[in-house]
Amino acid sequence: MDERVKRLFPITTTWQPTVQFAGHDVAALARRYGTPLYLYDQATMDDAVATYRHAFHLFYPGQSHLAYAAKAYLSTAIVQWANAKGLELDVVSLWELQIALHAGFPAPRIHFHGNNKTDEELQAALAASVGQIVCDNENELRRLAHFAAGQGRCQPIWLRLTPDVDVHTHEYRRTGRRDSKFGFGWPEAERALAFLSKTEQLRLVGLHMHLGSQIFTAEPYAVASQRILRWAGEHDIWPETFSPGGGWGVPYTPSDPGGDIGEMVQAIAAAVTAESERWQRQVPALLLEPGRSLVGRAGVAVYRVGQRKAVPGVRTWLTVDGGMGDNLRPALYGSRYYALLLDQGGHIADKRPAETVQVVGPYCESGDFLIKRIKLPQARRDDLLLMPVSGAYHLSMSSNYNMHPRPAVLWLQRGRVTLVQRRETLADLKRRDAPWPEEG
Ligand code: LLP
Numbered sequence: 422m423d424e425r426v427k428r429l430f431p432i433t434t435t436w437q438p439t440v441q442f443a444g445h446d447v448a449a450l451a452r453r454y455g456t457p458l459y460l461y462d463q464a465t466m467d468d469a470v471a472t473y474r475h476a477f478h479l480f481y482p483g484q485s486h487l488a489y490a491a492k493a494y495l496s497t498a499i500v501q502w503a504n505a506k507g508l509e510l511d512v513v514s515l516w517e518l519q520i521a522l523h524a525g526f527p528a529p530r531i532h533f534h535g536n537n538k539t540d541e542e543l544q545a546a547l548a549a550s551v552g553q554i555v556c557d558n559e560n561e562l563r564r565l566a567h568f569a570a571g572q573g574r575c576q577p578i579w580l581r582l583t584p585d586v587d588v589h590t591h592e593y594r595r596t597g598r599r600d601s602k603f604g605f606g607w608p609e610a611e612r613a614l615a616f617l618s619k620t621e622q623l624r625l626v627g628l629h630m631h632l633g634s635q636i637f638t639a640e641p642y643a644v645a646s647q648r649i650l651r652w653a654g655e656h657d658i659w660p661e662t663f664s665p666g667g668g669w670g671v672p673y674t675p676s677d678p679g680g681d682i683g684e685m686v687q688a689i690a691a692a693v694t695a696e697s698e699r700w701q702r703q704v705p706a707l708l709l710e711p712g713r714s715l716v717g718r719a720g721v722a723v724y725r726v727g728q729r730k731a732v733p734g735v736r737t738w739l740t741v742d743g744g745m746g747d748n749l750r751p752a753l754y755g756s757r758y759y760a761l762l763l764d765q766g767g768h769i770a771d772k773r774p775a776e777t778v779q780v781v782g783p784y785c786e787s788g789d790f791l792i793k794r795i796k797l798p799q800a801r802r803d804d805l806l807l808m809p810v811s812g813a814y815h816l817s818m819s820s821n822y823n824m825h826p827r828p829a830v831l832w833l834q835r836g837r838v839t840l841v842q843r844r845e846t847l848a849d850l851k852r853r854d855a856p857w858p859e860e861g
Contacts, residue, residue, distance in 0.1 A: 425675035429759055429809040431462035431719055433835070439767035440807065443833040447723060448767025450831060451805055455844060456725040457743030457828040459816060463502065464835070465719035466812075469682075470506055473709065476686035482694060483704035488532060490667045491517050493712025493813040494720070498832055498841035500524035509552070511667075511710045515542045522549060532710070534581070536603050544568050547576060553662075555579045555629050557604055562616055562623065569622035579627035579664065582610055582652070584645035588633045588668075591754045597632035597645060604630070607652065614656055627708075628653060631666030634713065637678045639688035646692040654700035665689050667711040671718060673810045674759045682714060713813035720812020722748065722828075724791075726762075726804040727783070737778045739797070741806050744782015745789040746825045748808070748815045752788045762797045763805040773798035780806065784823050816842075824850055 422436050433443040440447045442462050451458055470487065477485035488509035491500070500521050503510055509530040512518045521531060533546040534555045543565050546554050556562050556578050569576045583604035586597045596603050605613055617625050628649055632641055646665050653659055670680045690707070697704040724741035731737040750756035760780060762770045776799050780792040791808065800806070819827050826845030831838055 423675065425672075426759065426761075428679070429672060429675070429718065430807075431460075431465040431721065431809075431833075432468055433462050433464045433833075436769060440761070440763055440769060441767075442721065443835045445833055445838055446767055447721075447807065448763060448765065448805060450838065451723050451725065454829050454831060454840065456723055456805070457741075457747055458723040459747075459811060459828050459830045460721045460723065460833055461499075461716070461812060461830065461841075462719045462721075462833045466502065466716055467506070469715045469718070470508065472682050473686070473711070473715075476683040477690075477707070479683070480687045480690035481704075481707050482690075484706040486662075486706060486708040488530075488664075488708060488710035489715055490710045490712030491521065492817055493716050494815070494817050495520055496816075496830065496842050497524040498839070499716070500526050504530075509708065509710075511712075515539070515545055518542075518545060518549065518551070528552065532579070540564060540568070544572075547572050547574060553577050553579050553627060555581050555627075556613070556623075557581050559605075559609055559613060559616065562613055562620075566616075566620045566622045575622055575624055577626045578623050579629045579660075579662070580605055580610060580613055580625065581629045581631070582607075582649050584630050584632075584648045586632060586641050586645040586648065588636045588641045589638060590633050590635045590670075591756075593754060594634040594668075595632075596634075597630060597641070610652070611656075614658060625658060626660065627662035627664060627705075628660040629664040629666065631710075632668055634668045635670040636668045637670040637680055639685045642685055643688040643692040646689050647696050650693060650696035650700070650705075654696065654702070659700065659702045660705045662708050663693060663705040664708040664710060667709060667713075669711055669714045671714050671810060671813075674757050680714065717810050717813040720810070720815065722808040722811035722815065724806040724808065726800045726802060726806055729778075729800060729802075737776055739778040739780050739800050739806075740783060741780060741791070742783060743828065744784050744791055745786065745820075746782070746784055746822045747819045747828050748791060748811065749818050749820070750814060751790055751792070752786075753818075758792050758808055758810070760792055760795055760797065761807045761809070762800055763807065764801075765803050765805070767805070770798040770800075770804060775799070784825070786822075821845070821850060826850060 581604040585599040728740040829844035830842035
């Protein structure tokens with residue numbers, strides 16, 4: 422298999438005679454658990470963690486921590502995996518927090534984010550004693566101080582700063598510019614410091630930024646890190662921890678850039694070290710909070726081929742049994758994907774003549790496409806279509822559009838398959854409903 426395709430699939434993939442992940446035959450899993458089906462290969466996630474840690478070891482002289490941004494994909498199993506691997510956890514809503522706590526994740530290693538934290542969220546985060554609350558705006562600071570006083574606590578916080586650094590990614594994924602809805606701009610950050618200097622209930626221990634997501638160039642990280650630490654130096658508030666967020670990109674198609682994690686860590690490490698020296702301070706602990714680059718490649722979506730419709734001279738539609746309900750990314754961002762066609766027995770169907778198709782789903786929407794244009798072997802009903810790099814921002818952004826149940830999720834380890842999320846059932850879909858009260 423071509424190296425540029427290999428790097429899109431889990432590291433445990435074997436291709437012959439049938440496609441397998443961690444020794445498990447995809448076609449057999451699809452028969453047993455149904456489709457659409459999501460597979461997570463743990464070895465690929467472990468490997469991504471090891472890559473980050475190795476880069477820290479190579480390039481950063483101070484302490485370093487790795488957090489998993491739970492928004493990429495959250496379930497009880499993945500939280501427990503993150504805990505077992507010694508990761509920290511970034512959550513961004515009351516419900517993410519509650520799932521994490523329910524799964525037994527230790528609160529001191531949780532960071533609570535959000536640009537519109539409700540009173541209930543702030544109180545819940547305080548009551549759970551989460552490690553850090555990442556404060557986003559002045560109003561939040563005031564409310565948090567009030568609640569912390571009520572609970573007789575001194576809460577460690579970080580400030581999320583908006584460094585006004587742009588990155589090259591989809592408009593919807595840029596968060597570091599001055600006009601972002603997230604974080605403190607410089608004038609607001611000054612006022613936050615003034616407020617914090619008079620507030621005993623909040624202890625500023627960290628500075629944070631997040632520039633955006635699916636970024637492939639390290640330079641903006643370095644520039645923004647330097648800007649934030651220069652600001653800290655000027656204001657004499659050197660952080661114990663500095664977090665440049667997450668956002669590092671992964672390839673989705675054979676022609677995408679590679680996304681070398683080491684390159685980004687090295688650039689950040691150099692900027693942080695240089696700025697620490699300039700201000701004659703100890704290097705802060707460095708905390709990265711990636712989502713996609715930890716779990717994206719580990720996930721594979723498995724679809725079953727249905728209808729094929731050729732419109733002569735225009736295009737050929739290939740319909741599979743999933744689409745915008747389980748993967749909104751193509752419709753929302755125009756994201757591009759690769760796919761591999763297998764016959765029912767799980768063999769790569771590359772002996773058949775190729776054709777160019779548009780891969781779509783069953784949803785009642787012309788925007789329901791998975792791949793706008795791809796050359797595939799001629800597909801037959803009941804073939805399998807594998808979409809790699811499906812581990813991040815698919816299931817976490819999935820819906821029940823057209824009342825489709827959300828897919829089952831299998832966790833793959835060598836010698837073991839675990840159903841970590843069962844497929845939704847009709848009973849799940851009906852659970853919240855009450856009958857119409859009739860007229861009058
Ligand atoms: N930290 C913060 C504060 C974030 O807001 C995010 C992502 C991350 C970390 C993790 O970013 P990652 O390493 O996964 O890029 N739905 C979009 C991505 C939205 C990212 C939101 N924030 C997509 O499917 O491309």
